[in-house]
Amino acid sequence: MRALQFSQYGPASVLAVSEAPEPHAGPGQIRVAVRASGVNPADTYVRAGRFQEWIPLRLPHVPGVDAAGVVDEIGDGVTTVRPGDEVFGITDYAQMGGANAEYAVLAAWAPKPAALSWEQAGGAAGNIETATRVLDLLGVRAGTTLLIEGAAGGVGTTAIQLAVARGAAVIGTASDRNHGFLASLGAIPTTYGSGLAGRVDALLPGGVDAVLDCAGSGSIPDLVRLVSGPDRVVSIADINAPAYGVHLSRGSGPGADSPALEGIAAAGELAERSRFTVPVAAVFSLEEAAAAHELSESRHARGKIVLKP
Numbered sequence: 001m002r003a004l005q006f007s008q009y010g011p012a013s014v015l016a017v018s019e020a021p022e023p024h025a026g027p028g029q030i031r032v033a034v035r036a037s038g039v040n041p042a043d044t045y046v047r048a049g050r051f052q053e054w055i056p057l058r059l060p061h062v063p064g065v066d067a068a069g070v071v072d073e074i075g076d077g078v079t080t081v082r083p084g085d086e087v088f089g090i091t092d093y094a095q096m097g098g099a100n101a102e103y104a105v106l107a108a109w110a111p112k113p114a115a116l117s118w119e120q121a122g123g124a125a126g127n128i129e130t131a132t133r134v135l136d137l138l139g140v141r142a143g144t145t146l147l148i149e150g151a152a153g154g155v156g157t158t159a160i161q162l163a164v165a166r167g168a169a170v171i172g173t174a175s176d177r178n179h180g181f182l183a184s185l186g187a188i189p190t191t192y193g194s195g196l197a198g199r200v201d202a203l204l205p206g207g208v209d210a211v212l213d214c215a216g217s218g219s220i221p222d223l224v225r226l227v228s229g230p231d232r233v234v235s236i237a238d239i240n241a242p243a244y245g246v247h248l249s250r251g252s253g254p255g256a257d258s259p260a261l262e263g264i265a266a267a268g269e270l271a272e273r274s275r276f277t278v279p280v281a282a283v284f285s286l287e288e289a290a291a292a293h294e295l296s297e298s299r300h301a302r303g304k305i306v307l308k309p
């Protein structure tokens with residue numbers, strides 16, 4: 001099959017489309033003919049060799065952890081789907097890859113909502129798992145007031161909508177050009193950087209009672225002060241968060257939290273009721289994957305980056 005691969009760690013230019021052995025569905029898994037798959041910041045870290053100690057890989061490696069496609073092979077024990085069904089989901093997190101190819105094996109999936117295009121569904125599942133996991137950790141529910149630092153990216157746009165669906169009020173930080181975009185997703189937008197506490201107080205008198213850090217920009221001390229302690233802050237992006245007593249949540253690797261896989265089907269149902277969408281920042285072909293990785297590395301994509309095989 002055709003697959004995006006790299007044979008050595010390095011910059012985006014190590015990515016190339018070449019022939020790879022077809023993967024097959026193991027017990028409890030399915031294989032899909034991929035219609036679209038996602039690019040996440042973690043794919044760029046894996047490619048650059050930053051996760052080598054944590055997650056040892058065999059090279060060549062096929063990147064990508066989320067995909068949407070048509071089921072064409074079913075592993076032992078799977079009874080919920082049949083060949084020909086349209087699904088979206090994630091690959092085995094332990095492998096941190098396998099999605100950016102003609103065929104991918106999924107370890108968790110849900111029916112593809114008709115309300116989402118292939119591109120939207122292809123890049124959705126990893127962000128849904130992450131957002132669900134951290135909203136659960138923070139206990140976000142009806143009445144919660146939540147600040148999302150770094151709200152305009154893949155995880156932030158997902159977390160806004162899932163939190164609003166739970167009945168939370170959400171303030172999201174982004175650059176000015178993304179404020180209308182955040183408002184369209186249900187968040188109250190504000191700018192990140194100095195003076196955040198004052199802006200949050202002006203927007204939601206009484207402040208917020210939980211904070212999700214998706215930015216990893218060094219603002220953890222300010223975020224902790226906003227909620228008067230580290231317990232009400234969770235970061236997914238700042239390796240220094242634990243130094244401030246803040247939980248750094250991971251979905252894979254040593255010390256990972258349990259992945260919130262049930263969130264994929266729940267978000268799919270919200271999409272069918274027009275309460276969840278996936279803003280797509282850009283769509284690339286597999287051959288253009290280096291440009292897709294470079295856009296991710298710019299850290300200013302608005303929403304999700306998607307590859308089409």
Ligand SMILES: NC(=O)c1ccc[n+]([C@@H]2O[C@H](COP(=O)([O-])OP(=O)(O)OC[C@H]3O[C@@H](n4cnc5c(N)ncnc54)[C@H](OP(=O)(O)O)[C@@H]3O)[C@@H](O)[C@H]2O)c1
Nearest residue numbers: 041150152153154155174175215217236237249250251300
């Ligand atoms: N631990 C986990 O389980 C896990 C899972 C998924 C992702 N992550 C990590 O979480 C982070 C977010 O992932 P993602 O997929 O959402 O990334 P992403 O899509 O690349 O995020 C891009 C967004 O970040 C915003 N941004 C850039 N600098 C910022 C700053 N200083 N303050 C606030 N926002 C800023 C940008 O908004 P503007 O253009 O408006 O600045 C842009 O829209 C990454 O570091 C990723 O590695 C961790």
